[in-house]
Amino acid sequence: MxxxxxxxxxxxxxxxxxxxxxxxxxxxxxxxxxxxxxxxxxxxxxxxxxxxxxxxxxxxxxxxxxxxxxxxxxxxxxxxGLAPPPASWQRVRLQEWLNFVTSEIHAGSAPLFNAALPDEAKAFFRQKLFKRFDLLQETLAAQDYLMGAAFSVVDAYLFTVLGWCRFFAIDLAAWPALEAYVRRINARPxxxxxxxxxxx
The missing domain is CATH 3.40.30.10 (Glutaredoxin)
Structure with missing residues (x-):
């Protein structure tokens, strides 16, 4: 491959x-x-x-x-164990999270890469993104990974797009569970x- x-x-x-x-x-x-x-x-x-x-x-x-x-x-x-078995309820949950990361975090971050975007528009997109971070904070305060106790493919994806926060001067310290989550995944060999x- x-x-x-x-x-x-x-x-x-x-x-x-x-x-x-x-x-x-x-x-x-x-x-x-x-x-x-x-x-x-x-x-x-x-x-x-x-x-x-x-x-x-x-x-x-x-x-x-x-x-x-x-x-x-x-x-x-x-x-x-990186994904639940196909056609299982847990696989549907994985797909739900993958779609959330795609549409809300990945696509939600994309406008911030546009240097020509006016500051007012960037502020709008940042606030929308922060609301999604609040939801992730709530989830990850209760469990180590998006699917529960174990790392899965959706965690690799969320870790990747959260890594872009440094390009936008977004400090994840405002969401301590999310910040700890990034550190936990970053430590994986x-x-x-x-x-x-x-x-x-």
Missing amino acids: KLYYAPYTCSLSPHIVLRELGLPFELVKVDNATKRTSDGRDFRTISRTGYVAALELDDGQVLGEGPAIVQYLADLRPDS AVQAALRAEAA
Whole structure:
């Protein structure tokens, strides 16, 4: 398998999951500005959307969208516990959280990357995001991970997008359970290995 990634993007999430699972894979870096891969290809010929992450399977098929990729990977090693069994109620709960992170945290953060956005608009998006952080604070004050006591693929995703807070000067200390959650996930060996590989 090949994982197409760009540093500091949501592709870190499937990268973490690949390392958590101990699956063999090749990392291929994508320049998000030029859409060229580190091996000289036009990334848009690999991914129709031009977005990372993209996972290329050994048979040449390409899967996009991080939440789909992480579930696919977890199902390759069902004994890992990184995702509940397909068609189970808990799997539906996992998908509920993945959709929340996608639509409310990931998409909710995206406008803040726009340097041309007026300060009033940025303040609006920040306040909306903070309300979502309040919900996460409440959840994570009662349990270590979004699905309960165990780390799952959705935690890799939430950790990834919360990492963008440093670009927006958002201090997670205002949400102590959320700040502790980020520290807990950051300490995982697979997470550290993914971060080192992307920084190299």
